[in-house]
Amino acid sequence: MIILSNFSNIHQWLLGLIQNAVATRVVELTIIALAYLAAFALIGLLLVLAERRIAAFFQLRLGPNRVGPWGLFQTVADALKLVSKELTGTVKADKFLYGLAPYFVIITALVSMSIIPFSKEVQVFDINIGIFFFISVSSLGVIGIFLAGWSSNNKYSLIGGMRTGIQMVSYELSVGMVVVTMVILSGTLQLSQIVALQQHTWFIFQGHVSAIIAFMVMMIASTAETNRTPFDLVEAESELGAGFHTEYSGMNFAYFFLSEFMNMFLSASIIVVLFFGGWLSPFGITAGIPFMGLFWFILKVSVVIFIFMWFRWTFPRLRIDQILTLEWKYLLPINMVNIVLMAALVWLGLTF
Amino acid sequence: MERLFFYFIAIIILVFSVMAVNSRNMMRSIIYLLFVLLGVAGIYFLLEYNFLAAVELSVYAGGIIILYINSIMLIDKIGVPMEKPKGSRQLLAGLLSIFGLGVSLFAIYSYHFNQTATTTETTVKELGKHLLSYGNNGFILPFELISIFLLAALVGAIAIAKSTKTLK
Numbered sequence: 001m002i003i004l005s006n007f008s009n010i011h012q013w014l015l016g017l018i019q020n021a022v023a024t025r026v027v028e029l030t031i032i033a034l035a036y037l038a039a040f041a042l043i044g045l046l047l048v049l050a051e052r053r054i055a056a057f058f059q060l061r062l063g064p065n066r067v068g069p070w071g072l073f074q075t076v077a078d079a080l081k082l083v084s085k086e087l088t089g090t091v092k093a094d095k096f097l098y099g100l101a102p103y104f105v106i107i108t109a110l111v112s113m114s115i116i117p118f119s120k121e122v123q124v125f126d127i128n129i130g131i132f133f134f135i136s137v138s139s140l141g142v143i144g145i146f147l148a149g150w151s152s153n154n155k156y157s158l159i160g161g162m163r164t165g166i167q168m169v170s171y172e173l174s175v176g177m178v179v180v181t182m183v184i185l186s187g188t189l190q191l192s193q194i195v196a197l198q199q200h201t202w203f204i205f206q207g208h209v210s211a212i213i214a215f216m217v218m219m220i221a222s223t224a225e226t227n228r229t230p231f232d233l234v235e236a237e238s239e240l241g242a243g244f245h246t247e248y249s250g251m252n253f254a255y256f257f258l259s260e261f262m263n264m265f266l267s268a269s270i271i272v273v274l275f276f277g278g279w280l281s282p283f284g285i286t287a288g289i290p291f292m293g294l295f296w297f298i299l300k301v302s303v304v305i306f307i308f309m310w311f312r313w314t315f316p317r318l319r320i321d322q323i324l325t326l327e328w329k330y331l332l333p334i335n336m337v338n339i340v341l342m343a344a345l346v347w348l349g350l351t352f
Numbered sequence: 353m354e355r356l357f358f359y360f361i362a363i364i365i366l367v368f369s370v371m372a373v374n375s376r377n378m379m380r381s382i383i384y385l386l387f388v389l390l391g392v393a394g395i396y397f398l399l400e401y402n403f404l405a406a407v408e409l410s411v412y413a414g415g416i417i418i419l420y421i422n423s424i425m426l427i428d429k430i431g432v433p434m435e436k437p438k439g440s441r442q443l444l445a446g447l448l449s450i451f452g453l454g455v456s457l458f459a460i461y462s463y464h465f466n467q468t469a470t471t472t473e474t475t476v477k478e479l480g481k482h483l484l485s486y487g488n489n490g491f492i493l494p495f496e497l498i499s500i501f502l503l504a505a506l507v508g509a510i511a512i513a514k515s516t517k518t519l520k
Contacts, residue, residue: 022353097379128473129402136406139414143386146421150379162425169418189476 032124040110043265044258045075051261051309058313085250090153093247097151102248102255104144109262112137116269117191119279119293130191131179134270135172138225141263142168145244148256152247160243163233163320167224170327171231174221177335181214181342182207182274185351195278202277206351210342215275217331217338222267223311224323226260230315231323268304269297276300357398365391376433382420389413400473 011028018024049064049071056063064074089098112134117123127133142165149161185207186194197203204211224231233239240246245256272278277300279293286292318326345351365388372384389412396405437445483491 094377094379097383100383127402128475129406132406132410133402136410136414139410142414143417143421146418147379147383150421150425158425165418165422187477 036110036113036124040113040262041079041258044261045079047261047265047305048078048257049075050305051312054306054309055313058310079254082250082254087252088247088249090247093153094151097147098247099252101144101148101151102252102259104147105141105259106255106262108137108141108144109259109266112266113262115191116266117195117273117278118297119291120192121291122294123192126190126192129189131183131189131194131270131274134266135176135179138263138266139172141259142172148248149244152244154247156240156242157244157246160240160246164227164244166320167227167231167233167323170324171221171224174217174327174331174335175225177332177339178214178218178221179270179274181210181335181339184339184342184346185211191273191278194273195280198277198280199284201352202275202280204275207342207345208352210338210345211275213334213338214342215271217335218271218274219307220326221331222264222271223308224327226263226267226308228260228264228308229312230318233317233320233323264305264308265301268301268308271304272297272300354398358395361391361394361398364388365395376436378424378427378434379421382417382424385420386413386417389417403474403476403479 011024014027015021015024018027052074053063053071055061064071067073067077089095114125115123115127115130115134117126145164145168146161149157149159149164152158182194182203183189185203186197188194188197194203198206204215207214245253248256279297281287281292281296286296368384368387368391372381372388375381375384389408393405393408393413396402396408436442482489483495486492
């Protein structure tokens with residue numbers, strides 16, 4: 001299951017060094033886990049920086065530009081500050097659940113990251129139910145937010161947690177149905193195969209009308225899933241303080257913050273895999289060069305993330321009833337019709 | 353290696369099941385129950401039955417636990433620890449558990465398991481075909497029954513939600 005085709009020389013080298021198959025396996029898994037953790041932290045820090053720079057760009061400011069070249073080390077400095085901060089908590093909080101909640105959120109983000117095909121060579125867990133695994137694991141993250149809201153023993157946190165719960169459970173439905181629509185087109189759940197099927201035409205062109213509708217729904221639903229503006233009433237500052245993480249400080253807060261950005265990255269990755277051919281280059285222009293897949297994947301994900309940030313700094317926040325109306329009265333019927341439409345397109349052979 | 357993983361997961365399931373039943377704090381027992389369900393999903397993953405594992409994660413851990421948390425939050429005096437049940441009830445529950453354990457053990461030990469050399473990965477295509485086939489190993493009847501059941505549940509939920517509005 002673990003793809004190391006291009007890394008087989010590393011595998012051979014390790015095997016020669018350790019002379020034991022099981023021990024080699026363990027060492028390899030440890031190396032991969034450490035690499036993913038490093039990538040996780042790096043992507044999170046870069047995304048926070050990108051968010052601040054893009055916010056500044058939209059608001060005609062400069063943004064952080066003092067620490068390091070172009071302010072590159074600003075978020076590193078912020079992270080160091082957060083690490084050194086004191087961990088505070090409320091007196092009457094349920095300490096066990098209070099401490100557990102951030103780990104729920106961050107571990108689900110990490111586990112979902114394992115199935116993302118960064119390129120043909122770089123994918124840790126190419127499970128045959130890939131996309132379904134992603135949906136089921138990411139549905140666990142909301143439990144962490146519920147727990148954080150409840151165990152903080154704070155009214156604002158509780159209301160924030162409940163709002164998130166309602167919102168994420170609702171919009172999970174939309175994400176799931178969009179995935180079903182695209183799976184009808186692909187005929188497989190395995191992410192590497194989904195990418196391979198887009199060798200000649202990306203799915204957004206293969207499924208034309210239906211795929212474009214699905215893409216638009218997916219953009220809205222992913223924004224809501226990741227609790228970003230215009231759907232960020234979970235942490236609406238003017239109403240709820242900081243929402244479910246009001247009572248968290250230091251690294252515990254940073255986990256929530258980081259996982260929010262990671263979830264945005266993961267949603268963008270899934271969008272890229274489902275609609276824009278994953279790590280495939282447009283028209284196969286760099287098909288022969290190794291590791292170019294990684295470049296294209298990151299480029300595409302960056303574009304999608306830029307659109308997410310564009311949303312954030314352009315639209316005002318919605319009310320809770322507007323959010324629920326949008327999901328249950330508009331997106332859900334659109335999705336249902338779209339599934340039938342996609343099935344008809346595939347059945348009649350009208351896809352490219 | 354697999355044996356090691358199995359024992360690890362089994363211990364997690366056992367410990368957290370006992371803790372889920374014994375905890376006096378409702379929210380905590382829900383979380384312990386969640387760990388039990390995650391452990392069961394882990395067992396399925398160990399058996400390379402990925403689809404069922406993902407269903408376990410999304411339906412039980414992701415769906416039902418969230419439903420439990422939601423409904424528990426609506427209960428009054430949630431912060432107050434639950435009182436211990438009466439002695440007769442404890443006895444009855446214990447007897448029932450022993451009975452359940454006996455039935456399960458009897459079923460497991462009286463069945464002759466065939467050992468297979470290789471594990472076969474179930475693909476989604478096979479699952480879909482079996483779910484909708486009329487022939488042998490087909491599951492069309494349960495599939496349709498569940499569909500109608502879910503539809504009835506949806507209609508019922510909408511009817512209940514609507515009727516409270518008209519009563520006002």
